[in-house]
Amino acid sequence: xxxxxxxxxxxxxRGADLLESGAxxxxxxxxxGGLGFIGSNLAIRLVELGAKVTLIDSLIPDYGGNLFxxxxxxxxxxxxxxxxxxxxxxxxxxQNKQVIFNLAGQTSHMDSxxxxxxxxxINGAAQLSLLEQCxxxxxxVRIVFASTRQLYGRPQYLPVDEDxxxxxxDVNGINKLSAELFHRLYHNVxxxxxxxxxxxxxxxxxxxxxxxxxxxxxxxxxxxLEGEPIDVWGGEQLRDFNDVDDVVDALLIAGEHEGLxxxxxxxxxxxxxxxxxxxxxxxxxHGKGNLNIRPFPADRKKIxxxxxxxxxxxxxxxxxxxxxxxxxxxxxxxxxxxAEHRNHYL
Amino acid sequence: xxxxxxxxxxxxxRGADLLESGAxxxxxxxxxGGLGFIGSNLAIRLVELGAKVTLIDSLIPDYGGNLFxxxxxxxxxxxxxxxxxxxxxxxxxxQNKQVIFNLAGQTSHMDSxxxxxxxxxINGAAQLSLLEQCxxxxxxVRIVFASTRQLYGRPQYLPVDEDxxxxxxDVNGINKLSAELFHRLYHNVxxxxxxxxxxxxxxxxxxxxxxxxxxxxxxxxxxxLEGEPIDVWGGEQLRDFNDVDDVVDALLIAGEHEGLxxxxxxxxxxxxxxxxxxxxxxxxxHGKGNLNIRPFPADRKKIxxxxxxxxxxxxxxxxxxxxxxxxxxxxxxxxxxxAEHRNHYL
Numbered sequence: 001x002x003x004x005x006x007x008x009x010x011x012x013x014r015g016a017d018l019l020e021s022g023a024x025x026x027x028x029x030x031x032x033g034g035l036g037f038i039g040s041n042l043a044i045r046l047v048e049l050g051a052k053v054t055l056i057d058s059l060i061p062d063y064g065g066n067l068f069x070x071x072x073x074x075x076x077x078x079x080x081x082x083x084x085x086x087x088x089x090x091x092x093x094x095q096n097k098q099v100i101f102n103l104a105g106q107t108s109h110m111d112s113x114x115x116x117x118x119x120x121x122i123n124g125a126a127q128l129s130l131l132e133q134c135x136x137x138x139x140x141v142r143i144v145f146a147s148t149r150q151l152y153g154r155p156q157y158l159p160v161d162e163d164x165x166x167x168x169x170d171v172n173g174i175n176k177l178s179a180e181l182f183h184r185l186y187h188n189v190x191x192x193x194x195x196x197x198x199x200x201x202x203x204x205x206x207x208x209x210x211x212x213x214x215x216x217x218x219x220x221x222x223x224x225l226e227g228e229p230i231d232v233w234g235g236e237q238l239r240d241f242n243d244v245d246d247v248v249d250a251l252l253i254a255g256e257h258e259g260l261x262x263x264x265x266x267x268x269x270x271x272x273x274x275x276x277x278x279x280x281x282x283x284x285x286h287g288k289g290n291l292n293i294r295p296f297p298a299d300r301k302k303i304x305x306x307x308x309x310x311x312x313x314x315x316x317x318x319x320x321x322x323x324x325x326x327x328x329x330x331x332x333x334x335x336x337x338x339a340e341h342r343n344h345y346l
Numbered sequence: 347x348x349x350x351x352x353x354x355x356x357x358x359x360r361g362a363d364l365l366e367s368g369a370x371x372x373x374x375x376x377x378x379g380g381l382g383f384i385g386s387n388l389a390i391r392l393v394e395l396g397a398k399v400t401l402i403d404s405l406i407p408d409y410g411g412n413l414f415x416x417x418x419x420x421x422x423x424x425x426x427x428x429x430x431x432x433x434x435x436x437x438x439x440x441q442n443k444q445v446i447f448n449l450a451g452q453t454s455h456m457d458s459x460x461x462x463x464x465x466x467x468i469n470g471a472a473q474l475s476l477l478e479q480c481x482x483x484x485x486x487v488r489i490v491f492a493s494t495r496q497l498y499g500r501p502q503y504l505p506v507d508e509d510x511x512x513x514x515x516d517v518n519g520i521n522k523l524s525a526e527l528f529h530r531l532y533h534n535v536x537x538x539x540x541x542x543x544x545x546x547x548x549x550x551x552x553x554x555x556x557x558x559x560x561x562x563x564x565x566x567x568x569x570x571l572e573g574e575p576i577d578v579w580g581g582e583q584l585r586d587f588n589d590v591d592d593v594v595d596a597l598l599i600a601g602e603h604e605g606l607x608x609x610x611x612x613x614x615x616x617x618x619x620x621x622x623x624x625x626x627x628x629x630x631x632h633g634k635g636n637l638n639i640r641p642f643p644a645d646r647k648k649i650x651x652x653x654x655x656x657x658x659x660x661x662x663x664x665x666x667x668x669x670x671x672x673x674x675x676x677x678x679x680x681x682x683x684x685a686e687h688r689n690h691y692l
Binding site: 113116117124125129165168169170171174175178185188189 | 459462463466467470471474475478511514515516517520523524527528531534535
């Protein structure tokens with residue numbers, strides 16, 4: 001395992017800079033998927049920064065939305081429970097917003113293979129509809145779209161930069177690619193102000209841990225909390241992880257950075273780690289736990305991508321962003337969060 | 347203008363080879379979009395080859411379907427008027443077929459920008475649905491998907507080969523790319539036998555000439571027949587053109603060639619010509635006519651791609667296919683067809 005933290009620069013708190021600058025004070029912000037993992041962490045930060053936040057979330061049970069994610073902040077922001085596929089309500093919700101963080105999506109790769117039309121409806125058609133409606137009712141809004149490293153498929157070289165060919169290995173990746181291309185097209189042809197971030201694995205409080213629909217890490221945390229052995233499939237695969245607070249930093253920077261290219265930017269980390277070492281690190285931080293190392297299941301092997309880590313150099317050059325939280329720190333605060341609030345997530 | 351025919355090899359009639367081999371005799375074949383330009387030419391050839399042909403076509407007025415296209419063959423094949431978005435009828439129609447030529451699509455780039463959801467429904471969602479149903483009810487069927495050079499966008503180099511990055515410049519290109527990726531994914535993950543041909547501009551009898559929804563060439567033919575000047579926008583842009591009979595050859599070869607890669611193959615021509623020279627050639631063949639050279643309209647400029655021609659070397663290497671009809675021959679037979687049957691197309 002790469003030594004955690006060794007390659008990380010001294011802590012760099014973009015959030016504090018923004019607080020000082022007052023850039024987000026009274027800004028009207030819409031977050032689609034705002035009760036989900038990343039959306040809720042972003043919403044909490046934006047409330048701290050003085051923004052006027054509206055959340056949209058469908059609370060579909062298999063997805064990441066959870067009302068507890070914004071516990072205590074219910075009066076500090078506006079929650080609109082609805083589905084981004086509902087065209088007419090979206091048309092009203094999109095109006096009078098200065099920034100849209102477009103995070104709503106179906107995230108499960110296995111679900112996208114079992115029910116590809118739902119994945120297409122949410123990750124493709126609803127995205128196109130959102131852009132069409134922005135064009136009609138709010139053409140000057142700033143839009144930041146959260147995409148995924150999943151659409152690179154099996155890496156041809158490491159670290160994977162934005163010039164790496166895309167080759168999605170599942171329906172989810174194909175539809176997320178379409179959504180990216182729609183965002184870029186609406187910039188190029190219709191002049192919408194869109195930016196795209198391709199997120200890698202993200203960790204932190206408020207992620208779904210009931211099952212692996214959002215990330216395998218959720219299941220690992222559940223297994224650890226429930227005293228079960230952590231199921232590691234294979235284990236040699238390298239991955240990179242971002243603390244959700246670093247991802248929130250990156251989203252906020254993109255939200256105020258009108259000059260960014262409409263082409264995608266990778267997030268990523270200079271820390272890479274094998275899944276086996278990650279599991280061991282979690283057990284070590286938790287103070288107890290066991291591993292159950294298993295061969296990779298046949299039905300998942302076809303859509304597995306082997307080793308993966310991103311180069312985030314392009315985004316760093318454009319904006320100065322870099323991850324500042326070590327993996328050890330992230331795992332500690334994440335496990336502490338679930339130790340305290342597990343009943344809201346199981 | 348490149349000298350027409352000079353670079354073309356001696357005529358090579360793949361259709362005749364197939365007729366001799368009897369490969370298509372009694373084969374059960376489904377053609378989606380079978381009353382359209384390419385679909386109907388393919389259907390006519392397949393009937394000649396003794397195949398049992400079923401056509402699906404929605405006859406949506408703005409699209410390419412035209413009952414006259416199979417005039418006289420109504421009893422030699424089965425016509426099923428329906429929409430590929432109709433899941434349950436498709437499920438029955440897909441059964442007991444050995445080969446599916448999947449040609450149905452929305453083809454107008456301007457329409458895809460005006461009504462992107464319909465383009466997505468037909469070119470994206472319905473394609474995914476067709477593949478899902480094949481997987482369920484006919485997993486051994488051979489599927490040939492007609493894609494388009496449009497998804498390369500503005501060429502970075504010429505001729506454009508399959509390694510050229512894709513960068514669709516309109517909603518249609520994005521959805522056709524998704525459909526390609528779905529076809530490839532269903533091969534890689536579910537074992538369906540799929541192949542993809544990326545067609546360049548195709549000319550021949552039975553294309554839509556009422557307007558430019560299928561190809562600008564349709565409008566030019568209409569203008570020529572009606573004694574109006576041919577509207578040439580710009581005119582310097584280079585293009586390549588395939589005779590629809592060469593495209594039918596290519597489709598038939600793909601239909602019987604199970605060993606083809608599921609990755610896309612370009613069609614194309616060794617003859618390239620500027621649009622202005624093409625218009626002049628049409629006037630010369632027709633014996634009369636005028637040009638109206640106009641600046642490129644602003645709303646189309648954003649989605650124009652400049653010069654384009656394809657390399658078809660990869661498909662030639664894999665199968666031996668090459669275009670054998672000269673552009674002059676193609677224009678002659680096409681203009682003769684519309685001179686005789688114009689009332690069915692205007």
